[in-house]
Amino acid sequence: MLTIYAPFNNKNSKAWEVFNGVEKSWPDQITKLDNAVETEPVSNGMFWGFVNNNLEMVKKLEARNHNYWFTDTPYFGRFDNNNLKPDNHYWRVCNNAIHVPYLKNCKSDRFEKFGIKIKAPAFAGKYVLVCPSSDGVNDYLDQPNWTNEIIEQIKRYTDRPIRLRHKPRGRGTSGPSEAKVPLSEDLKDAWCVVTSCSISAVEAMCEGVPVFCHAKGFATDVANTELADIENPYYGGPEPWLYSLAYQQFTPEELGNGRAVEILMDKGLL
16 A cells, blocks of 8 residues: 655645646545645655655654655656646656655766766866755754854865855745856856755766765765765766666656656566
């Protein structure tokens, strides 16, 4: 039995795009419950983002070592006004974590669809770019004051200027409602990116900018985790990791026609 915890209080939520597809193709029997009402989750629940009571329920399932699925924004091909069709934007699908694991030996085909050119690191930037995750993610990591704490830690190891870039939020709940400049602009002269668990790590690696992330972050296989190394950052070839990310995100069309389930089964995730 798959139990979907859905936002019945928001019929316009993009969560329904994910859940409607899952209902058509998932191999288990499905039931749906209201995530604004439920607080005691059952094993094998599915969530979309940390809306309503999702954060509380995800943490309970992890504490009980129970299976769950978490869906949210993708690593590439995010929904926006240019990507409205069900075959041209994506959602990530994670099992027992809020981000996907590193699956080795994934093909490059799903990543290559995005036409992203990976730049070699220059190690020539001037400032440290701090990219906090959402408040919900920092609460999930039990570090609600992550931003202030990490800035103080950075100052112990470098005199470089620090630039803070809050995560843009549609409703302005934990950052500006819109980014003042694209992330690509902030990355142009960045020595490194420091984040807890933000997807900004993906764009940084593609731009050749070293990343420092939380020990529980999804980029630990290609990023740094010790700020003491900030003046001598590691930058590994990210291509296999990027291929892995692309194999764990799916279009609404793929969620509905069974392709997502096929890939998840092939990778041993379902």
